[in-house]
Amino acid sequence: MKLRLSLIALVLLGSTALLCSQELDPSALLKQPTDTWPTYNGDYSGRRYSPLAQIDSSNVGTLTQAWTWRRSGPRAAQPTLGSAVKATPLEVNGVLYFSEPDNVWAVDARTGTEIWHYEYPPNDGLHIGSRGVAMYGDWVYFETPDNYLVSLDAKTGKERWRQQMADVKLDYFSTMAPVIVKNHVICSVGGDTLDNPGYLEARDPETGNLQWQWFTEPRPGEPGAETWPDRGAMEHGGGMPWMPGTYDPALNLIYWGIGNPNPVHAGSGRMGDNLWTDSIVALNPDSGKLQWYYQNTPHDTHDWDSVQTPVLFDAVFDGKPRKLLAQANRNGFFFLLDRTNGEHLLTAPFAKTNWSTGIDKLGRPIMNPAKVPTHDGVLVCPSSGGATNWFAPAFDPPAGRFFVLASDNCSVFYLTAEGKGEGFAGRDFGLGAGKDALRAIDFQTGKVVWSFDGGSGGGLLATAGQIVFSGAEGGYLVALDPQLGNVLWHARAGRSSNPPITYELDGKQYVVFGVGDSLMAFKLP
Amino acid sequence: MRLLRRLLVFSTVLLLAAAVGAQEPTPQAPPTAPAPAAQAGAKQGQPPPAGRRQGFAEMAARIFTPGAAPDPAAVERGQKLFAPTCGFCHAPDGTGKSGPDLVADALVIRDNGGDLIGRVIHDGRPGKGMPAFAALTAAQIGDISSFLHAQIRGAANRFAYSFQEVVTGNAQAGEAFFNGAGKCNTCHSVTGDLAGIAGKYQPPDLQARLVYPGPSFPGMGGPPPKPVTVTVTPASGEKLSGTLFSENPFEIGIKDESGAVRSLPVDGAKIETHDPLEYHKALIDTITDTEMHDLLAYLERLK
Numbered sequence: 001m002k003l004r005l006s007l008i009a010l011v012l013l014g015s016t017a018l019l020c021s022q023e024l025d026p027s028a029l030l031k032q033p034t035d036t037w038p039t040y041n042g043d044y045s046g047r048r049y050s051p052l053a054q055i056d057s058s059n060v061g062t063l064t065q066a067w068t069w070r071r072s073g074p075r076a077a078q079p080t081l082g083s084a085v086k087a088t089p090l091e092v093n094g095v096l097y098f099s100e101p102d103n104v105w106a107v108d109a110r111t112g113t114e115i116w117h118y119e120y121p122p123n124d125g126l127h128i129g130s131r132g133v134a135m136y137g138d139w140v141y142f143e144t145p146d147n148y149l150v151s152l153d154a155k156t157g158k159e160r161w162r163q164q165m166a167d168v169k170l171d172y173f174s175t176m177a178p179v180i181v182k183n184h185v186i187c188s189v190g191g192d193t194l195d196n197p198g199y200l201e202a203r204d205p206e207t208g209n210l211q212w213q214w215f216t217e218p219r220p221g222e223p224g225a226e227t228w229p230d231r232g233a234m235e236h237g238g239g240m241p242w243m244p245g246t247y248d249p250a251l252n253l254i255y256w257g258i259g260n261p262n263p264v265h266a267g268s269g270r271m272g273d274n275l276w277t278d279s280i281v282a283l284n285p286d287s288g289k290l291q292w293y294y295q296n297t298p299h300d301t302h303d304w305d306s307v308q309t310p311v312l313f314d315a316v317f318d319g320k321p322r323k324l325l326a327q328a329n330r331n332g333f334f335f336l337l338d339r340t341n342g343e344h345l346l347t348a349p350f351a352k353t354n355w356s357t358g359i360d361k362l363g364r365p366i367m368n369p370a371k372v373p374t375h376d377g378v379l380v381c382p383s384s385g386g387a388t389n390w391f392a393p394a395f396d397p398p399a400g401r402f403f404v405l406a407s408d409n410c411s412v413f414y415l416t417a418e419g420k421g422e423g424f425a426g427r428d429f430g431l432g433a434g435k436d437a438l439r440a441i442d443f444q445t446g447k448v449v450w451s452f453d454g455g456s457g458g459g460l461l462a463t464a465g466q467i468v469f470s471g472a473e474g475g476y477l478v479a480l481d482p483q484l485g486n487v488l489w490h491a492r493a494g495r496s497s498n499p500p501i502t503y504e505l506d507g508k509q510y511v512v513f514g515v516g517d518s519l520m521a522f523k524l525p
Numbered sequence: 526m527r528l529l530r531r532l533l534v535f536s537t538v539l540l541l542a543a544a545v546g547a548q549e550p551t552p553q554a555p556p557t558a559p560a561p562a563a564q565a566g567a568k569q570g571q572p573p574p575a576g577r578r579q580g581f582a583e584m585a586a587r588i589f590t591p592g593a594a595p596d597p598a599a600v601e602r603g604q605k606l607f608a609p610t611c612g613f614c615h616a617p618d619g620t621g622k623s624g625p626d627l628v629a630d631a632l633v634i635r636d637n638g639g640d641l642i643g644r645v646i647h648d649g650r651p652g653k654g655m656p657a658f659a660a661l662t663a664a665q666i667g668d669i670s671s672f673l674h675a676q677i678r679g680a681a682n683r684f685a686y687s688f689q690e691v692v693t694g695n696a697q698a699g700e701a702f703f704n705g706a707g708k709c710n711t712c713h714s715v716t717g718d719l720a721g722i723a724g725k726y727q728p729p730d731l732q733a734r735l736v737y738p739g740p741s742f743p744g745m746g747g748p749p750p751k752p753v754t755v756t757v758t759p760a761s762g763e764k765l766s767g768t769l770f771s772e773n774p775f776e777i778g779i780k781d782e783s784g785a786v787r788s789l790p791v792d793g794a795k796i797e798t799h800d801p802l803e804y805h806k807a808l809i810d811t812i813t814d815t816e817m818h819d820l821l822a823y824l825e826r827l828k
Contacts, residue, residue, distance in 0.1 A: 124591045169635050171681055193589060193681045195629040232621070236629045354810075370814065375689035377732055378814050410809055412733050412817075416688055422620060422628045422680035427688075429733040433806050454774040474773025490775060 023154050024092045024135045026180055030249055037091040037501045040132055040177040041392070046246035046309040048394040049462045050502045054509040056465030059524060060479045060489045066510060066521040067112030071100075084497040085514035086458055087132035088177065088392065091503045096512070096519070097135065097154065101127040101145045101175075106157060109512075110505055112521060116157035120144050125173040126191065131244060131390070132177035134185060136205040141185050143174035149187050149208055163208035165189055170196050177244050181254060181285040184211060188241045188256075193423055195236035195262040202288060212288030216241060216258045216276050224275040233270040233420075238262030239277040243307035243390055248323070251340060253282045253291055255325060257307035260300050262423070265373045265413060269420025273298040278306045280327060280335075282342060292342035296329045298364060301372050302355070302413060303384035303428070304330040311395045311402065312339060317444065326443055328393055328404035330386030331355075333365055334446050348446025350439055351387035352408035355380050373413040373426045383411035384428045392459030392499035394468060399482040401449065402441040403460045403468055408434035438470050440485060450485035452478075458514060459499025469511060471496020477513050477520075493520055585684035594678065595671035603672025606665055610658065619676050624655065628676045636673075639666040691728040692825050694815070699823025702816050709820070712804070715827055723825045732821045736812060737805045751801040755779055760793030769798065 029038055034052050042048055055063065071083065089098035089107075095115060096107045102122070106115040125145025133142040139160065140152040146168035151160040165187060166172035172191040179186045184202035202211040216239030218224035220231050228234040238261045245256035261270060261277035276290075278297040283290055296306045311326045317336070325339035332353035336346035344363035356365035371380050391405040410431050417425035438455025439448045455478070457471020467488060468480045477496060479489040498514030512521045608617040614624030627633045636642045643666045649657030661669075679685065703709040713719050726734065739750050752768035757777060759765075770786050771778035777796060778788045800806070 126588065167631075167635065170631055171634075193683070194634070194677070195626075196631075232626060236626070376691050376693040376818055377729065379736060379809070379812065379817060381809075412729070412736070414688060414691070414729060416683075416686040418689065419620065420626075422626070422676075424683035424686070427683060427686060427729070429729055431733060431737040431809060432739045433737045433802075433809060452774070454772075472774050474771070474775060476773065476775060478774075487774070 023138045026136055026182065029180065034504050036093075037089065037503050038135060039090065040088050040134070040179060040244040041246065041309065042501060044181075044247040044249065045313060046311040046395075047313060047397070047462070048392055048460060048499065049396055049464075051464045052502055052504055052509050053463065053465040054504065055463070055467065055502075055511065055524060057467055057479075057481060057488050060465070060467055062525055063479070063489055063491070063511070063522045064525045065491075065493075066523045067110075068521070069105075069107050069112040069114065069519040071517040072114075084129075084516050085519060086129045086390075086498050087514070088459070088499050089501060089512060089514075089519065090133060090135050091501065091512075092135055092154075094505055095154075097133050097140050098514075098519070099130040099133050099142050099177075101125075101130045103130075104133060104140065104142055104152060104157065106140075106154070107519065109503065109510065109521075112519065118152055118157040118159065120148075120150065123168065125168050126171075126193075128173065129175050129390075130177075131175055134178035134180050136180045136185065139205065141178045141180075141187075141205070143176055143178060143187060145173050145175075147172050147174045147189055149178065149185065149203060151205075151208060161208050163203065163210075165201060166191075166196075170194060172196060176242055179244050179247070179254075180205065181247050184285055186245070186254065186285065190240040190242035190259070192238050192240055192260065192262055192264060195238060195422060197235060197237060198239040198241055198259060200241050200256060200283070200288070202285065214283060214288040214290070216281075218275065227273040227275045229269070229271050236262060237270060237274060237277060238264070239274075240305075241307065243309065246310050246312050247285065248312055248339060251323070252284060252286070253339070254285045255280060255282050255310040255312065255339065257305065257310060257327070259305040259307055260297075260303050263417065263421040263425035264303050265301050265415055265424055265426025265428075266417045266421030267299055267301045267372060271299075274300070278304065278331075280306055280310050280325070280337070280342075282339070294335070294337055294342045294344065295364060296327070296333070296335060297331045297367075299367065300331075301426075302331075302380060302382075303424075304382070304386050306330070307390070308388060309393055310339075311393060313395055313397055315397070315400070315443070317345060324443070326395065326402055328388055328402065328406070328441065330382070330388055331365065332382050332387035334402070334404075334441050335363070336443060336446070346443075346446050348441075350404060350441055350446075350448055351406040352381045352410065352434065353387065354410070373415040373428075375415055377412040377414045377429075379410060380413050380428075381410035381434075382407065383409040383430045383434075384413070385409060385430070390459075391457065392461075394460040394462040395443075396462040396468070396482045398464075399462075399466075400443060401462075401482050402443050403462065403470075403482075404439055404441065405436065405456060405460065405470070406439045406451075407436050410434060436473065438468070438472075438480070438485075440468075440482065452480060452485045452487075455480075457496025459496075461500040461502060461511070463502060469500045469502075469513075471513070477515075477522075491522075494518065582684065586682055589682035589684070590678040595674050599668045599671035600675040601672075602665075603668035603670070603675075606661075607669050607672050610661075611669070614655070619673055627673055628680050633670075633673050634677055636670055639663060639670045642666065642670060642673075688729055691732065692818075692822055694818030694820070694822035696819070696822040696826055698815075699819035699821070702820055703823055707808075707812075707816065707820065708804075712801075715824075719824065719827055721827060723827045728821060728825065731824060732817060735820055735824060736817060737802065737809055739802060739805070752780075753798055753800045753802075755799075756797045757789050758795040759789055765789060 087098040089096040102120040104118040123146035147166040148162040150162040166189040171194040198216040217237045240259035261274040278300045279295040281293045325337045332351045347363040355371040357368045393404045411428035413428045415426045436456040438452040454473040461469040494515035500513045619627040756766040767779040767781040770780045
């Protein structure tokens with residue numbers, strides 16, 4: 001009897017443990033979620049478009065604050081580049097998980113109450129930002145400034161393991177939110193102050209052991225090697241894939257944007273297109289094998305990159321149903337590709353540019369050789385910060401609009417190196433004359449259909465309630481009409497520091513913004 | 526005073542945050558500090574930095590080159606040893622010729638006082654054509670390591686890079702542009718407001734400012750631009766005039782003659798602004814790089 005009871009207890013315990021342990025079933029990532037925000041972009045498509053419509057264009061004006069979470073406790077003593085929530089929080093089972101460099105928090109998604117806070121030891125990595133965490137089952141994953149992938153228990157915040165991805169002594173630093181694809185934790189390294197090669201990795205979610213590594217430069221003799229002059233240039237060519245990519249489960253391809261080549265402003269030691277820097281690449285997530293690539297900026301010398309989200313959607317283009325990929329690139333141009341094979345469909349500017357003399361037959365802007373950095377300086381738009389940057393874009397499928405936070409800044413770019421150069425090998429002096437704006441692009445034509453001047457912040461969110469959420473200058477959070485760009489709601493809450501997210505719990509839709517050292521949630525009254 | 530210092534530190538942190546890395550926007554880079562020993566090969570010295578510039582330089586150095594800098598005396602000894610001994614293959618500055626670039630070399634970067642490169646120097650790499658330097662002492666190898674680490678730190682911190690020859694233009698053509706196509710003399714005079722301008726700014730600062738003397742790196746690029754004057758006629762209520770204090774999609778801040786600031790909603794208001802820099806904003810789109818270089822060469826005469 002006793003035995004039987006304890007057996008029953010064991011079975012019961014076991015099944016509860018099983019139920020509870022499955023905090024996030026990886027297959028849930030394949031659905032369009034409404035009660036969760038389970039991965040960096042909300043789903044694999046990168047559209048940041050939620051089907052939730054409780055908050056809509058007719059009632060968004062009545063939004064009220066639901067709660068605020070504010071960072072507390074001691075700060076790390078080491079040099080830090082300003083503390084702010086730049087991360088996109090995940091929301092799973094009513095809990096938000098998000099990060100800053102060296103820090104991860106779990107916060108109640110209904111009340112903003114802090115559940116746990118994990119602090120990683122002080123380290124020498126560059127503390128520039130942390131884009132967020134990934135989740136698989138009971139486990140949270142994040143990257144540290146000194147290049148460790150750390151796994152935490154989602155319930156307690158206790159560290160399970162850490163695995164080194166790169167050596168901080170080589171000036172690598174890691175900021176990306178890892179992305180879970182099947183049983184792969186896709187993670188990456190960043191850092192272009194010295195001339196290191198970039199790479200993407202897949203790691204085992206249970207052990208953190210390496211499954212594959214894909215370098216952003218070819219090896220000598222491989223296809224693409226002909227775009228570099230020699231082995232040395234290739235092995236020191238940079239190309240950091242520092243932002244989360246997207247995934248098409250049907251094609252079984254992940255899409256990632258690759259960073260700029262090194263030395264950053266000196267191109268003479270790396271003549272050629274420098275593949276696969278400044279490119280969008282499609283890889284097999286199980287093998288890390290390259291399927292296709294598209295290079296947005298051949299032979300970049302302006303510190304632009306192609307890490308902006310490759311956004312996936314299906315639509316009729318030019319009379320033909322297509323599986324599409326759209327990106328608003330830091331170089332100032334919007335690109336539309338067929339994501340099955342990388343075929344180019346459209347290139348169009350969405351911000352001020354003066355560096356290109358035209359578009360080549362592959363749709364790539366042609367670099368004006370007179371706008372390459374020189375010892376005496378050249379005036380180039382956009383500045384090194386780019387026509388856009390890490391700020392998340394959004395895509396509204398019914399409206400057919402691609403939204404991007406754009407900037408029209410220009411810089412005087414200098415080459416400071418003699419010869420091939422090391423590291424940045426140059427500088428740029430921004431003029432500070434350009435304005436920021438939220439722009440809506442018609443993906444069919446690439447034309448900017450409206451521009452909301454003063455739109456700025458950490459990123460965008462579109463919803464089926466016919467709303468685009470954003471930050472704006474003056475410390476405002478705003479909701480705009482996706483078709484017209486007019487303001488439907490605004491609240492002075494502080495400067496938007498991350499891309500907003502939305503989810504529904506207990507029949508209530510929440511919209512959550514990162515505002516400096518705080519998270520701020522809004523709902524209908 | 527303390528508040529001022531805190532504001533200074535805060536703004537420096539913000540600016541650094543904005544200026545760092547391919548990973549964040551770089552709206553404005555500050556002028557350079559003079560070259561450290563690591564950049565001894567660079568041609569052009571700059572005036573010493575002061576005040577905020579110094580604060581920025583120190584913070585950039587802390588962030589991009591954490592840890593203790595190598596002993597300058599050891600760096601100097603190492604440089605003297607390196608150039609004749611290793612420079613033939615690795616170039617006198619270590620950036621590589623027939624031999625690899627040691628400033629971008631993982632083994633050298635990870636080396637600590639010669640613990641990794643010592644064996645390579647001592648034994649050579651016969652298979653790769655590097656001879657052995659068995660006569661070098663551990664102390665000498667330590668000095669070479671210090672020199673290479675100074676070079677690496679110099680590459681890692683771009684805010685300490687030295688400029689090459691920035692002033693290359695034709696001053697005569699610059700003068701002609703100033704008084705002709707550029708229409709600079711409409712508002713400026715080289716004996717009036719611009720007298721001595723070249724003594725106030727380093728060439729890269731001056732070159733950026735001649736295109737657009739806007740709100741560049743605060744406290745570094747010189748005085749704030751002339752204020753924008755503005756008149757707001759609200760949908761109802763009194764008309765207000767003054768200088769532009771702040772601007773966003775929802776309201777406009779105006780400072781009146783007494784220095785008081787008032788904020789008015791933009792919605793429904795008629796706003797008339799006069800920006801003294803309107804011409805410079807347009808100049809960004811029209812000036813050629815040659816005109817910019819020529820104008821800089823002309824203004825550089827105004828010491």
